[in-house]
Amino acid sequence: MVFASASIGFHRFGLGPRSGDLSLLGDDPRGVLLDELDEPGIALLRGGDLLSAAEIITERHRQDRLPRGYLAAAIRRLSFFVPIDRRVFEAEVQARIDRALIVRTGLVERLVTFWMNHFVVETGANGTVRRTAAAFEREAIRPFVLGRFEDMLVAASRHPAMLSYFNSAISVGPNSVIGRQSGRGCNENHARELLELHTVGVEAGYSQADVTALSKVLTGWSYRGASGDDELADDYGCFWFVADAHEPGGQRVMDVDYPQTGLDQGEAVLSTLAAHEATARRIAWKLVRHFVSDHPAPDIAEEVTAVFLESGGDLKACVRTLLLHDKAWGPVVKIKSPGEFLWSALRALGLGIDVAQVARVLSALGQPLWNPHAPNGFPDHADSWLAGNAMTDRLDFAEELAARVRIDLDPLALTDAVLGKRCSASTREHIARAQTRSQALALLLMSPEFQRR
Amino acid sequence: MPPTCISSGSFVAWSRTPRTVYAAPRDPRMVVVILRGALDGLAVVPPIGDPNYARLRGELAIGVAGIGRILSLDGFFSLHDAMRTLHAHYVAGDTLIVHAVATPYRDRSHFDGQDVLESGMPGPRDTVSGWLNRAVLELPVGDQIEVARPVGLAISPTVPLIFRGAAPTLTWTPPNFQSASPDTQSRLLELYGEIDPALLRAFVEGREIDSLSGHGDVPVPRTKTAGPSFREAAEGAAKLLAAESGPRIAALVFDGWDTHANEGAEHGKLARLLAALDDALDGLASGLKSVWHDTVIVVITEFGRTARINGNEGTDHGTATTAFLMGGAVKGGRVVADWPGLGNSQLHQGRDLMPTTDLRAVLKGLLRDHLGVSEFALSQRVFPSSIAVRPLNGLIG
Numbered sequence A: 001m002v003f004a005s006a007s008i009g010f011h012r013f014g015l016g017p018r019s020g021d022l023s024l025l026g027d028d029p030r031g032v033l034l035d036e037l038d039e040p041g042i043a044l045l046r047g048g049d050l051l052s053a054a055e056i057i058t059e060r061h062r063q064d065r066l067p068r069g070y071l072a073a074a075i076r077r078l079s080f081f082v083p084i085d086r087r088v089f090e091a092e093v094q095a096r097i098d099r100a101l102i103v104r105t106g107l108v109e110r111l112v113t114f115w116m117n118h119f120v121v122e123t124g125a126n127g128t129v130r131r132t133a134a135a136f137e138r139e140a141i142r143p144f145v146l147g148r149f150e151d152m153l154v155a156a157s158r159h160p161a162m163l164s165y166f167n168s169a170i171s172v173g174p175n176s177v178i179g180r181q182s183g184r185g186c187n188e189n190h191a192r193e194l195l196e197l198h199t200v201g202v203e204a205g206y207s208q209a210d211v212t213a214l215s216k217v218l219t220g221w222s223y224r225g226a227s228g229d230d231e232l233a234d235d236y237g238c239f240w241f242v243a244d245a246h247e248p249g250g251q252r253v254m255d256v257d258y259p260q261t262g263l264d265q266g267e268a269v270l271s272t273l274a275a276h277e278a279t280a281r282r283i284a285w286k287l288v289r290h291f292v293s294d295h296p297a298p299d300i301a302e303e304v305t306a307v308f309l310e311s312g313g314d315l316k317a318c319v320r321t322l323l324l325h326d327k328a329w330g331p332v333v334k335i336k337s338p339g340e341f342l343w344s345a346l347r348a349l350g351l352g353i354d355v356a357q358v359a360r361v362l363s364a365l366g367q368p369l370w371n372p373h374a375p376n377g378f379p380d381h382a383d384s385w386l387a388g389n390a391m392t393d394r395l396d397f398a399e400e401l402a403a404r405v406r407i408d409l410d411p412l413a414l415t416d417a418v419l420g421k422r423c424s425a426s427t428r429e430h431i432a433r434a435q436t437r438s439q440a441l442a443l444l445l446m447s448p449e450f451q452r453r
Numbered sequence B: 001m002p003p004t005c006i007s008s009g010s011f012v013a014w015s016r017t018p019r020t021v022y023a024a025p026r027d028p029r030m031v032v033v034i035l036r037g038a039l040d041g042l043a044v045v046p047p048i049g050d051p052n053y054a055r056l057r058g059e060l061a062i063g064v065a066g067i068g069r070i071l072s073l074d075g076f077f078s079l080h081d082a083m084r085t086l087h088a089h090y091v092a093g094d095t096l097i098v099h100a101v102a103t104p105y106r107d108r109s110h111f112d113g114q115d116v117l118e119s120g121m122p123g124p125r126d127t128v129s130g131w132l133n134r135a136v137l138e139l140p141v142g143d144q145i146e147v148a149r150p151v152g153l154a155i156s157p158t159v160p161l162i163f164r165g166a167a168p169t170l171t172w173t174p175p176n177f178q179s180a181s182p183d184t185q186s187r188l189l190e191l192y193g194e195i196d197p198a199l200l201r202a203f204v205e206g207r208e209i210d211s212l213s214g215h216g217d218v219p220v221p222r223t224k225t226a227g228p229s230f231r232e233a234a235e236g237a238a239k240l241l242a243a244e245s246g247p248r249i250a251a252l253v254f255d256g257w258d259t260h261a262n263e264g265a266e267h268g269k270l271a272r273l274l275a276a277l278d279d280a281l282d283g284l285a286s287g288l289k290s291v292w293h294d295t296v297i298v299v300i301t302e303f304g305r306t307a308r309i310n311g312n313e314g315t316d317h318g319t320a321t322t323a324f325l326m327g328g329a330v331k332g333g334r335v336v337a338d339w340p341g342l343g344n345s346q347l348h349q350g351r352d353l354m355p356t357t358d359l360r361a362v363l364k365g366l367l368r369d370h371l372g373v374s375e376f377a378l379s380q381r382v383f384p385s386s387i388a389v390r391p392l393n394g395l396i397g
Helices: A006-013 A021-025 A030-038 A053-064 A070-077 A084-102 A107-116 A127-144 A149-158 A160-165 A177-182 A189-198 A208-217 A263-275 A277-291 A298-310 A315-324 A338-349 A355-364 A390-402 A411-422 A425-433 A437-446 B053-060 B084-091 B110-119 B131-137 B182-195 B197-212 B230-242 B269-287 B289-294 B359-371 B375-382
Strands: A221-223 A239-241 A251-253 A256-258 B011-014 B029-036 B070-072 B078-080 B095-102 B249-255 B295-301 B321-326 B334-336
Touching: A006 A021, A006 A030, A006 A411, A021 A411, A030 A107, A030 A315, A053 A084, A053 A127, A053 A160, A084 A127, A084 A338, A084 A355, A107 A127, A107 A277, A107 A315, A107 A338, A127 A149, A127 A160, A149 A160, A149 A189, A149 A263, A160 A221, A189 A208, A189 A263, A208 A251, A208 A263, A251 A263, A256 A263, A263 A277, A277 A298, A277 A315, A298 A315, A338 A355, A338 A390, A338 A411, A338 A437, A355 A390, A390 A437, A390 B182, A390 B197, A411 A425, A411 A437, A425 A437, A425 B182, A437 B182, B029 B110, B029 B230, B029 B269, B029 B359, B078 B084, B078 B269, B084 B095, B084 B269, B084 B321, B095 B359, B110 B131, B131 B249, B131 B359, B131 B375, B182 B197, B230 B249, B230 B269, B230 B289, B249 B269, B269 B289, B269 B295, B289 B295, B295 B359, B321 B359, B359 B375
Parallel strands: B029 B249, B029 B295, B095 B334
Antiparallel strands: A221 A239, A251 A256, B011 B249, B070 B078, B095 B321, B295 B321
């Protein structure tokens, strides 16, 4: 058994230790990481002020219908009237702040971030995605990060945020009832990324014909209210299979025939793709690259792939395999992403943060909330976050943060509590010699041991 | 509120200057603008003279009576109404448009397409280095020039593939925080120097960039949550390129061109993006005014979009598209195109504008005539296996 340091465990697999976490746990953090995986409901996020995507879409519809002109202006001035977009954003970010600061290790939150960067939606894409991206995370990602991959794939593919992001909701089979009446047709956006990004990957060798066929398979996948002018109903904002928009007839995708003619056709394709060996390999490799290194020993990814295939895509089993693999505890190389840096810094210093600050800092450091600017997500290479003035930006922020720390905090004690045995003599020396407490803390947050994981 | 921006910008640059290869004192600047997501070339430079154009483009056929205004170019091609700056420079002889152009990539994955566009390799997933980085290694270095010292900058926190490689590169983002105290900075430099050379290098570079861009001199807005706009990125680039001791080659990356649905004609999603791009070009042109005669801006994208409108008033991934060259050094005022036509049998695989010009020919002509990179190096190292792709002549001058 390789020595698995508590400090590596917290920084590499979690959101960083809070003061006291390392000493409580002794030297082997595997137990506490594995325990977190078994905690019931640990991945879920619920709360009275968190609305479902359907509720958000419905509420927005209502607010859009408020009368225009003088009366509308009067209503909007009432103090209790909060536009739905702002209400949603504030409640959602606040819930993430509360969660990130309170969890034991943060392993599950890291998994949520990982999967949100796999099933990417961008808030910058359009208003519906902007309003429902966080709900997408709660409804399509969180329930399955410790469950089955296929379930996540299905939930993500049916979610209004994803359907809106890929313009799927308006994609119509050209020979369907609606297609023939309206002359509308389909687009390939969702189909192509479903193959390339969500499942088998471009190296699996599918063709344009496969993309075209899958785009037809997915026609009819929509949600109530997608067109904006539907009448409000109980299921407004919910997934809705529009049979009249679905391309009739069977399809062939990646050498498999799908004779089904309805929603079950798409479900069958998703099921096949979720279990595909190429999917297993890609997911395993991405997990290992994210948590361990850009060039991991191949046997880690091979073991995770095997577990994925044997277990039918059991993601908890995959993560357990990764954590228990000795080579997953190798040298610290990767630079923390801006989000990992922000949460671990707040946890280390015992500081809170408000919603506006989180949004500002993450944008400034290059990882705006739920908005990665491309369907392949934020970069995940070790040096992705090292370029240019990224590090001076981090220092500027670290200094801003360190200035807020309460006055009785002992920087050296905190250094030991946060970095444990990984702290080098040089880092300790520079922190000890700092001329102010806040300078010492800024140096701690910027030390190589804190920046790398 | 979450940012509602449609894009991020990024730019990277080098300070290495090939001025000695020229008899006359020239000090060329080059800006590469990469549009990620696949620009619809047929929408931005509509071939209104092609008999099939109106039929293929349906409701999006701007320039057709009743659908939308256009800016006139040469009678056959016109320009989208949002591109006012580009058009003004066309009229002034500083804009050259290349149509029906494509990289050698013929499939339709954004990410593979971007790999080929930025790596300069014949195929995807060969992503060790980018063509612009390799071109920098080939710049003629004269004895008047100081040893290459990177003074780079990027408005994204990551290095785009086009810049990756052996030549030192830097990136820059507009400042969002108050600058940390110089004392803390120097202590951190000392610490990195002792135990982490990679962080040291990153931090030293970041400080140089910050000082070049004037960070620390100006108060930073505390409320900003959106990423930089196209124009902010462009103005940052221009300021640095125009500086006497600043970098000479830069690139900006603008995202968001993947118009699968509701692309719009004169107004709409694409028009808004084009207006933002045109505004960025104006920012570049204004900032580079003093060195305009030595400047080339080249705008490229990974591939084009389908010739026909899809079922959702948008366009899917296609093949050939347009590229733009703008700057005082450009021999402009014309559209360069070996026009393939838009008839069904003339389309690539029956669906896309057929590529008739290899984008590498454009870039090779530019790198040879503007920056002085040798043809041999261009065919062997900058764009490997491209000996059959001859550089386009007469782009510069």
